Amino acid sequence: MNAIEASNLRKTYKGDVTALDGLSLAVEAGTIFGLLGPNGAGKSTTVKILTTLSRPDSGEARVAGFDVVRDASRVRRSIGVIGQKPGLDPEATGRENLEMQAEIYGIVGAARRERVEQILDQIGLARAGDRLAKTYSGGMQRRLDVALGLVHRPKVLFLDEPTTGLDPEARAELWHEIERLAREEEMTILLTTHYLEEADRLAARLAIVDRGRVVAEGTPEQLKSELRGDTVQVELVESSNGNALAALQSLPGLSGLSVDGRLLRARAENGAAAVPAVLAALEQSGLQVASATIARPSLDDVYLRHAGRSFEQAETDNREEAL
Amino acid sequence: MIPLRHTWQVALRHIRALLRQPAWVGISLTQPVIWLLLFGALFKRTADIPGFTGGSYIEFLTPGVVVMLALSSAWVGMGFIEDINRGTMDRLLVSPIWRGALNLGSVAQSVLSLVIQSLIVIGLALAVGARFQNGIAGVAALVAVAALLGAVFASLSNGVAVLTRQRETLIGIVTMVTLPLTFLSTALMQQSLLPGWIRWAAKFNPVNWAAEAGRSAAAANADWGLIASRTGFLALLLLASAAFATRAFNAYQRSA
Numbered sequence: 312m313n314a315i316e317a318s319n320l321r322k323t324y325k326g327d328v329t330a331l332d333g334l335s336l337a338v339e340a341g342t343i344f345g346l347l348g349p350n351g352a353g354k355s356t357t358v359k360i361l362t363t364l365s366r367p368d369s370g371e372a373r374v375a376g377f378d379v380v381r382d383a384s385r386v387r388r389s390i391g392v393i394g395q396k397p398g399l400d401p402e403a404t405g406r407e408n409l410e411m412q413a414e415i416y417g418i419v420g421a422a423r424r425e426r427v428e429q430i431l432d433q434i435g436l437a438r439a440g441d442r443l444a445k446t447y448s449g450g451m452q453r454r455l456d457v458a459l460g461l462v463h464r465p466k467v468l469f470l471d472e473p474t475t476g477l478d479p480e481a482r483a484e485l486w487h488e489i490e491r492l493a494r495e496e497e498m499t500i501l502l503t504t505h506y507l508e509e510a511d512r513l514a515a516r517l518a519i520v521d522r523g524r525v526v527a528e529g530t531p532e533q534l535k536s537e538l539r540g541d542t543v544q545v546e547l548v549e550s551s552n553g554n555a556l557a558a559l560q561s562l563p564g565l566s567g568l569s570v571d572g573r574l575l576r577a578r579a580e581n582g583a584a585a586v587p588a589v590l591a592a593l594e595q596s597g598l599q600v601a602s603a604t605i606a607r608p609s610l611d612d613v614y615l616r617h618a619g620r621s622f623e624q625a626e627t628d629n630r631e632e633a634l
Numbered sequence: 635m636i637p638l639r640h641t642w643q644v645a646l647r648h649i650r651a652l653l654r655q656p657a658w659v660g661i662s663l664t665q666p667v668i669w670l671l672l673f674g675a676l677f678k679r680t681a682d683i684p685g686f687t688g689g690s691y692i693e694f695l696t697p698g699v700v701v702m703l704a705l706s707s708a709w710v711g712m713g714f715i716e717d718i719n720r721g722t723m724d725r726l727l728v729s730p731i732w733r734g735a736l737n738l739g740s741v742a743q744s745v746l747s748l749v750i751q752s753l754i755v756i757g758l759a760l761a762v763g764a765r766f767q768n769g770i771a772g773v774a775a776l777v778a779v780a781a782l783l784g785a786v787f788a789s790l791s792n793g794v795a796v797l798t799r800q801r802e803t804l805i806g807i808v809t810m811v812t813l814p815l816t817f818l819s820t821a822l823m824q825q826s827l828l829p830g831w832i833r834w835a836a837k838f839n840p841v842n843w844a845a846e847a848g849r850s851a852a853a854a855n856a857d858w859g860l861i862a863s864r865t866g867f868l869a870l871l872l873l874a875s876a877a878f879a880t881r882a883f884n885a886y887q888r889s890a
Binding site: 325362363364365366384387388390392394395396397398399400401402403407411412414415416417419443456459 | 640647651721724727730731887
């Protein structure tokens, strides 16, 4: 059974900015699903629509079995959302924040007291519970935000860029917590991220989003194995786009050639075997090599293949479009 | 039942924030106290104008200042702009909270702070010699119409805040609206002494409805019919503005 289904979602903002251009996805109940893409790809708009915060121009979506437009209030009772921006009220204490959130979801009286204590304890804020949230450290605030999304034990949890801005330690902690939730509470989790390693680590399945559409979908392993062989990456001393491409184009066994400044990338069935030939060809063209590496395919390569541009390039493009 | 619970939760949130900054109640009293004491002293001789029937000017002015207090509710929308800039608004809108509670809870808080401020101003006016001829009932009616007017302005402010989402816009609108509304009313001057065109404009001015009703309630020969009708106008306006604010939250959702 699918906990989340979206078909052909379209959304255009004022000024003709197309945020979603026919996005579809399905998430099986009880699994973690990753929406991977650079900033501006349409991930946040997708989450906004699925969480009833925004309405699609066309297309349909169901969450926990309810239509997000026609049955928005039932969807709201079934979901938890941990957004990009802090949702807490800084002028209230951690406990007051959680109490109000519990009340909104109909958890009242003794049940409320018990649940709030329990979750304060779980997120390590039991002792800081009566301090104003604005006095919390960044990591504590984030944990309170997570607790606000979980206090009512939602069936479906949305995590929009949950670890953006966290230090590595806090990020690892949160990853651990997300994995625990999916396992113990049998929650369905939709996670958006622009960290490739985050998607790789957490998501059972993931969809790569680019320009408002899903360009690839599968398990991280499936997506990576679509790319046969290794990635060969060569860094030149000086950038020389045309020459380098010309030098390598004729080599057998190389595919997916790309140049990005001083960086050359190519895929090869057997990376170790291809490197000598690559180095020789570059030397013949008078290009000095600074370093050469071989890597197993990463999600970055998957992204490059499906979106037709590197992840970093897409981020830069989207930033420029936004300006 | 749920609407009431949710409204209480939102109100509780704002009331707590207010109680944590009690100095704010004092700061927001500065202006009305200046109006009452300085303006009242400056225009003391108003009472000598032929045709002025309001007793001492300070006694005449006090209901006007109480009504002007209500206009400060026009600033409450600022809180929602902060909520929008953080993720607090989004967190509330994806929850099953009753939509009307967002506005009504904030209105309840601003009415509470308004009532406290009104009582302080009235106490101060008593101390400097103003008298309220209808006792507790008159004072209660005065505070009630001020509270109604405050609720109207709080709702409008919330609606505008959520629609525009810009501090600057809200500041601009509030400044542009509140001062003219004050002067196009009987808050500071007796109706019969107003220029004709202001007297005409005042008929459509909710600030004037509150000023007329509030002053009548405080005066010797209270006109309870007039008080009831003005209260009725204000109540209708409150319904409309609360509906507007609640719709604004839905519009925010559509355009998000």
